[in-house]
Amino acid sequence: MRELALIIVFLSWFPWLTVVQAQGTGTTHLYAVIVNGGRNRLTNHERYWNDCAFLYQTLRQTYHVPKRNITVLMSDGGLPYEDMLRDDGRGFISSPEDLDGDGQGDVNHPATREMLVNAMLSLSRRLTADDHLFLFFIDHGGTTDRQSDSFVWLWNDERMEDYTLGSLLGLFQVASVNVLMGQCYSGGFVDNLMRNGLVMATACRGDEQSWQSPDRPYDEFVYHWTCAVNGADSDGNRIVADADGDGQVSMAEAFEYARSHDRVKETPQYASWPEQLGEQWTFANANSGTLGIREMNSEEMANDKPAGIWTISGIRRQDANTHDVYIERRAGKVRKIVR
Numbered sequence: 001m002r003e004l005a006l007i008i009v010f011l012s013w014f015p016w017l018t019v020v021q022a023q024g025t026g027t028t029h030l031y032a033v034i035v036n037g038g039r040n041r042l043t044n045h046e047r048y049w050n051d052c053a054f055l056y057q058t059l060r061q062t063y064h065v066p067k068r069n070i071t072v073l074m075s076d077g078g079l080p081y082e083d084m085l086r087d088d089g090r091g092f093i094s095s096p097e098d099l100d101g102d103g104q105g106d107v108n109h110p111a112t113r114e115m116l117v118n119a120m121l122s123l124s125r126r127l128t129a130d131d132h133l134f135l136f137f138i139d140h141g142g143t144t145d146r147q148s149d150s151f152v153w154l155w156n157d158e159r160m161e162d163y164t165l166g167s168l169l170g171l172f173q174v175a176s177v178n179v180l181m182g183q184c185y186s187g188g189f190v191d192n193l194m195r196n197g198l199v200m201a202t203a204c205r206g207d208e209q210s211w212q213s214p215d216r217p218y219d220e221f222v223y224h225w226t227c228a229v230n231g232a233d234s235d236g237n238r239i240v241a242d243a244d245g246d247g248q249v250s251m252a253e254a255f256e257y258a259r260s261h262d263r264v265k266e267t268p269q270y271a272s273w274p275e276q277l278g279e280q281w282t283f284a285n286a287n288s289g290t291l292g293i294r295e296m297n298s299e300e301m302a303n304d305k306p307a308g309i310w311t312i313s314g315i316r317r318q319d320a321n322t323h324d325v326y327i328e329r330r331a332g333k334v335r336k337i338v339r
Contacts, residue, residue: 029131029175030286031069032059033119037111037139037154038075038083046087047217049074049095050234051138051182051226054218056099056106058230059134063283067106071119072099075155077110087217111139113158117168124171132286134178138222141183146207150188152181166192176281178251182222184209187269194271199251199278201225201258204266211264221268224258229283248285252278 036052038044052074059065075095076083082092097105109115127133140153151159166189169177179200181189188206203210203221213220216234227233228241229249241249241257249257255270255278262268272278 028063028065028069028286030059030063030065030134030283031071031123031127031131032065032134032136033071033073033123034136035073035111035116035139035152035154036075037073037137037152037158037160039140039153039155040157041083041092042085043140043153044075044084044095045212046084046093047212047219048138049084050218051222052136053099054223054230054234055136055226057101058226059283060100062230065283067104070106071109071123072107073109073111073115073119074107075111077115077155078105078107079110111155113154113160116154116160117164120168121171124168127172127174129173129175131174132176132178132281133172133174134180134283136180136182136222137186138182138219141181141185141210143185143188143206146185148188148191148206150185150206152183152186162189162192165189166194169193169195169198176277176286178281180222180225182210182219186210187267190269190271194273196273197277199272199281200270201251201255202269205269208266210266214263220264221258221262221266224261225254228254228257248282250279251281 034052034056036044036048038048052072056070056072059070060067074097078095078097080094082094084093084095086093095107097107099106109119123133137152141150142153142159143150149162151161154160174197176197176199177195179189179193179198181201182203184204185206185208186202187204187208189202190200190206193200203219211220212218213223216223218234223234227239230239231241231249232239239257241253243253243256252270252272255268259268259270270278
């Protein structure tokens, strides 16, 4: 909390910092923040840009999320400098600003700590209890204990720590938060981001590295995850991840598809608070702006392994202590139901 207070004071000194304003459109309540820090030009691999572009295209073309609902923070922010290492190893190029091929620039800001914090604070003031927030991080990651204290590298060798991101998420009063992380040691973020209404997937455990796809210029886990929610791979070939056949791919189904198709040495992690959230939440039903959420009580939230989190072995742990207390949010109103 001390660090978050310092961040807020810092931003008050620079009122000119802004992000693309997130406004409701009448057709969707889904807002996304896509982040590729890259760390520096020697480590900012082209595949990170590919991961962001594929996911951006999925949000725009498959789910028709308005451009103004998506904030993209990409390495140096689209400056005309060679900030990206080509995947073929033949030197450097400048990161393209157009992620979906429509001729318009889609990168809003450089992926610095200052801009990421500002983007999160700005969105937290605009989003309501009817909105849904999706965060995607791809980049290099680090750890201080090879277990649960992790960070993600941002541009200019800056860091975003797990506890700082957790504090920023604590400012949001939204229907749900969905987090996808593909960097090394990303599993170490899970404990710090734990909150009611969160579903999260990471490429690996807090003591593991994540890896590139063996045959495509993408990162392995997030590529398959994006294929699952997109319904097609990057070449347009059909992908079927809808295991229950209801016509939509839930976050739980996307995780299971990506986990089962992951071919590299990493252990994807999944968490959902409550457990049913990840089984019900889809990009498609976020358009309605309404989603019944069963919230966990303080006893459950204090548990190190709450219902829905995948253990190191990949087996889900069931928690029978559910205490049937439900919170429903509809049309901006909150109603508590005890069953």
